[in-house]
Amino acid sequence: MADDWRNGGFGLYIHWPFCEAKCPYCDFNSHVSGNINQKQWLSSYLSELRRAAAETPDRVLNTIFFGGGTPSLMAPETVAAIIAEARALWRPANNMEVSLEANPGSVEAGRFAAYREAGVNRISMGIQALNDEDLRRLGRIHTVAEARAAFDIARGCFDRVSFDLIYARQYQTLEAWRKELTEALSMAIDHLSLYQLTIETGTAFGDRYSVGKLRGLPEDDKAADMYLATQEICESHGMPAYEVSNHAAPGSESRHNLIYWRYGDYVGIGPGAHGRITVNGRRMATETHLTPRTWLDTVAHKNGEKKRAILSAQEQASEYLMMCIRLSEGLDVDRYTSISGLGLPQHKLDHLQEIGMITQEGRRASATPNGRAVLNAVIRELLG
Incomplete structure (x- = not known):
């Protein structure tokens, strides 16, 4: 149990909370601000990195992921300093993956070349529609x-580039989606993240939907057809x-996201970041303060964590x-038993297979x- 995280690896997630504009469907922790003190943010990130490394010494760092928000709004010098500090605090894997999310509106050739020089070797681009x-x-x-x-x-700057698309959009037809996806695959890509549009409470889309003003959304059957297509x-x-919403050429899977799905350990730093870390044999869930100002203030006085909780075996x-069943490789039943002390009910596994x-x-x-299309129901059956 103390070393179970090794089955998934060890990664670092850095959350940059700022965007140029807030998308109406987005429920991520992102904020629009015209005044960002990059030096202050860098100082806070470095402080949190050092605190986290003191709790997780002598580890091999497999991945770093800059998420957001729009991390391509970060100064390349900020990104470079974070990567350099992480490499000094942990032992970097020989093939360490360093990903950075970008929105097309914030992409500049000079900035991207600087990210490459900083150590970024994979870009994930939020295109969303063609x-x-x-x-x-x-x-x-x-x-x-x-x-x-x-x-x-x-x-032109990176060998590994992924991008995101959203489907089951307003007024979208199945044929239009088939054409758009085929067009996306014709581009020189090795990884695609393809998400069905979901209406989240607390978003602008959620507010419109609640009063009947978000028209043209597909019926469930049509959305299911789009998933199967x-x-x-x-x-x-x-x-x-290789995962419910992620597609890749063999060998081009997101190694950072595989740490999540294979239930490894990961440090989460930045406003609203979550983490899973094993400290002194106990696995903990960590959560940071959401608002940028609060996070900066708490880091200055102590640390950016809002709370942490020791997770029980169950x-x-x-x-x-819930994480591993999302993968095409599935889950290791013996590992589940080792973690929980109780095996999965064989009669439920057999029924789901039948x-x-x-x-x-x-x-x-x-x-x-077919099971991935109704994955929540499969999970409920196994855990119920």
């Missing part, structure tokens, strides 16, 4: 032409789903199942394509 009308509906501030130009800049088209292009096992929701090979259980 259709100008839908980009406007989604509140994006870039055009398709700008997105393509930004993508070309990224590909997504799997078919990506597989035919050599980009199968809580860890449930988290492991109805085509999972497959069992040796001691691994994996969701089938």
Whole structure:
């Protein structure tokens, strides 16, 4: 149990909370600000890195991920200093993956070259749609032409470039999505994150939806058809789903996200960042303050954590199942037993296999394509 995290690896997540504009569908912790003191933010990040490293000494750091928000608004010098400090505090893996999220509107060739020099070796770009009308509906501030130009800049600087698309958008047809996805796959990419539009409470879309003003959303059956078409088209292009919403050419999977899904340890730093760390044999969930000002103030006085909680064996096992079942490789039934002290009910596994929701090979259980389409129901059955 004390070393279970080694099955997933060890990563570092840095949250940059600022964006140029707030998208109406977004429920991430992001804020719009015209006055950002980069030196103050860097000082706070470095302070938190040192505190976290003191609790997790002698570890090999597999990945760093700059998320947000829009991390491509960070000064390259800030990114470089964070990477250098992380490499000094932990032992960097020989093939350490360093990812940075970017929005097309904030991409500049000089800035991207500077990120590469800083140590970033993978870019994840939030394109979201290859259709100008839908980009406007989604509140994006870039055009398709700008997105393509930004993508070309990224590909010129980095060997590994991923981008995100949202489907099941307002007034979107199945045929339009098939065409758009095929177009995306024709670009020189090795990784795609493909998310169904979800309406979250507390967002602008959520407010409109609650009063009946968000029109044109597809019915559930149509959205399911889009999901199934997504799997078919990506597989035919050599980009199968290695996770419910993520597709990659073999070997190009996001190693940082695999740490989450394989239930490794990860340090979360920055406003609203979450973490899972094992300290003195006890696995803990960490959570930081949400608002940028509060986070900066608490780091200056003590640390940026809002709370941490020791996870029970059953809580860890449930988290492991919920994360690993998302992967095409599935979960290790024996690892679940080792974490929880109790095995998964074999009769439930057998029932889910009989109805085509999972497959069992040796001691691994994996969701089938039909099972991934209703994954929450599969999880409820296994944990119920």
